[in-house]
Amino acid sequence: MSDHISTRFDAEMEAIRSGVLSMGGLVEKQMARAVEALQQDEDATLVDAVGADEREINRLQVDIDQQCAQIIARRQPAAVDLRLILTVTKIVNDLERIGDEIKKIAYKASSIRGSDRLTRLRLFDAVRMASGAQQMLRMALDAFARLDVNAAAEVITEDSDIDLAFNAIMRQLISFMMEDPRTISAALEVVFIAKSIERIGDHAKNISESVVQAVKGKDVRHATAAQIRAEVAGE
Amino acid sequence: MDERMHATSRPTTIRKADAGAEAVGQPERASPALKAESRDLSFFYGRFQALKGVSMPVYEHQVTALIGPSGCGKSTFLRCFNRMHDLYAGNRYEGSIVLQPDDTNLLDRDVDPIEVRMRVSMVFQKPNPFPKSIYENVAYGLRVRGVKRKNALDEKVEESLRGAALWDEVKDRLNEVGSNLSGGQQQRLCIARALATDPEIMLFDEPTSALDPIATASIEELVTQLKQKVTILIVTHNMQQAARVSDFTAYMYLGELVEFDKTDTIFFKPRRKETEDYITGRFG
Numbered sequence: 165m166s167d168h169i170s171t172r173f174d175a176e177m178e179a180i181r182s183g184v185l186s187m188g189g190l191v192e193k194q195m196a197r198a199v200e201a202l203q204q205d206e207d208a209t210l211v212d213a214v215g216a217d218e219r220e221i222n223r224l225q226v227d228i229d230q231q232c233a234q235i236i237a238r239r240q241p242a243a244v245d246l247r248l249i250l251t252v253t254k255i256v257n258d259l260e261r262i263g264d265e266i267k268k269i270a271y272k273a274s275s276i277r278g279s280d281r282l283t284r285l286r287l288f289d290a291v292r293m294a295s296g297a298q299q300m301l302r303m304a305l306d307a308f309a310r311l312d313v314n315a316a317a318e319v320i321t322e323d324s325d326i327d328l329a330f331n332a333i334m335r336q337l338i339s340f341m342m343e344d345p346r347t348i349s350a351a352l353e354v355v356f357i358a359k360s361i362e363r364i365g366d367h368a369k370n371i372s373e374s375v376v377q378a379v380k381g382k383d384v385r386h387a388t389a390a391q392i393r394a395e396v397a398g399e
Numbered sequence: 400m401d402e403r404m405h406a407t408s409r410p411t412t413i414r415k416a417d418a419g420a421e422a423v424g425q426p427e428r429a430s431p432a433l434k435a436e437s438r439d440l441s442f443f444y445g446r447f448q449a450l451k452g453v454s455m456p457v458y459e460h461q462v463t464a465l466i467g468p469s470g471c472g473k474s475t476f477l478r479c480f481n482r483m484h485d486l487y488a489g490n491r492y493e494g495s496i497v498l499q500p501d502d503t504n505l506l507d508r509d510v511d512p513i514e515v516r517m518r519v520s521m522v523f524q525k526p527n528p529f530p531k532s533i534y535e536n537v538a539y540g541l542r543v544r545g546v547k548r549k550n551a552l553d554e555k556v557e558e559s560l561r562g563a564a565l566w567d568e569v570k571d572r573l574n575e576v577g578s579n580l581s582g583g584q585q586q587r588l589c590i591a592r593a594l595a596t597d598p599e600i601m602l603f604d605e606p607t608s609a610l611d612p613i614a615t616a617s618i619e620e621l622v623t624q625l626k627q628k629v630t631i632l633i634v635t636h637n638m639q640q641a642a643r644v645s646d647f648t649a650y651m652y653l654g655e656l657v658e659f660d661k662t663d664t665i666f667f668k669p670r671r672k673e674t675e676d677y678i679t680g681r682f683g
Contacts, residue, residue, distance in 0.1 A: 185403050
């Protein structure tokens, strides 16, 4: 795409775009920490690091939102610029929510230490689910960087796998809890962790839907997977 | 993350115009009725071809904006609708502009340009009231038409001044010269004058570029109200104005119509890259 006549406008647009990518990179780092927290023994430095970067993620959200508001006020953006700014405001919101969910996962993972073997087994399922959500987040951010609607459509349709995994974990844990009420406390923690991972998948899907809107100008938030595929294929 | 920072590929998709929906799965709205249509319209200033086969609908009771860089032909196109070009020798039209519901070709040699200008009136960039009183400015067109009775003239003058949102400001000084008014008021006087002959289409050629922001806003508000009575074509250099006041927008470049669509579509997701480059301020 060619440059604006106003180089300052170009600089402002590039600043919010790279702001999103920085924020996305930080959230991905947090996600990796969350997966690690689920897999290993309690690590206080890991939890502290998550807390510190969570504050940075929140700061970036506020900062980028302010930059978007200033561009709208000063430049009255239209067409692709307007769509990109709307997309950025939505994506930073989703990234901030992912950050919150990751914090919950990291904090809860530490409270499950020392539970029974069966609960720890379910944690393995949660780790697998988290890796799936991590992959979705990576693909969604790549789709934004390249404004690639095909990659975005793939993420949108993968969200159903995360939902299925969540339902499977829920069913197993419910059986657990029914068999032995002493496992309820720890099992509920795993349920909350799985729910947070499922929410991360949803937010990654939201990011991808925003990418489709930026490129195509179409709002696919309430469209079916088939409609989205058709839209992306240009039918 | 470095890869993402340098990612530059951006897929472009060109597809046929979507008449209504921005959200996938939403029902489309019906198109409004057609008031006029240019059909393969070309125009020559002597040997120079200023318009090249422009075919475009003008929908009834809608505001259609014409945008494009200087020299693109938008004012030339506008002035075909009221045969302004007839005033100068050496100009030539090809193609047609068909007015509904009677299917009249406005450019036909057999059609009287004066009659055309009764049905299609114009407001210019610089307010140009006649050197007459406010009353006479509005009544002039009616007198040319043969209206003589004072009651009829009074009634029509008041109706037109009300239609131009000027009556309350001038009702006690109708005999003052029009040039005593402020710039914004003068422009509204010109609108009242244009309204007096009950036109079907009103042409606005950059009507606010000589006005301050407040006067501009009041003219834009007026345009939005007037479309309930007339069909409006407006040429503007101000893209934000086109986005604010119009229902449909046509982007022209070098005498050609590049894209025509609903304003919402043009300013959110135009089909043509050239259109998007122009409205976002990207020039190659």
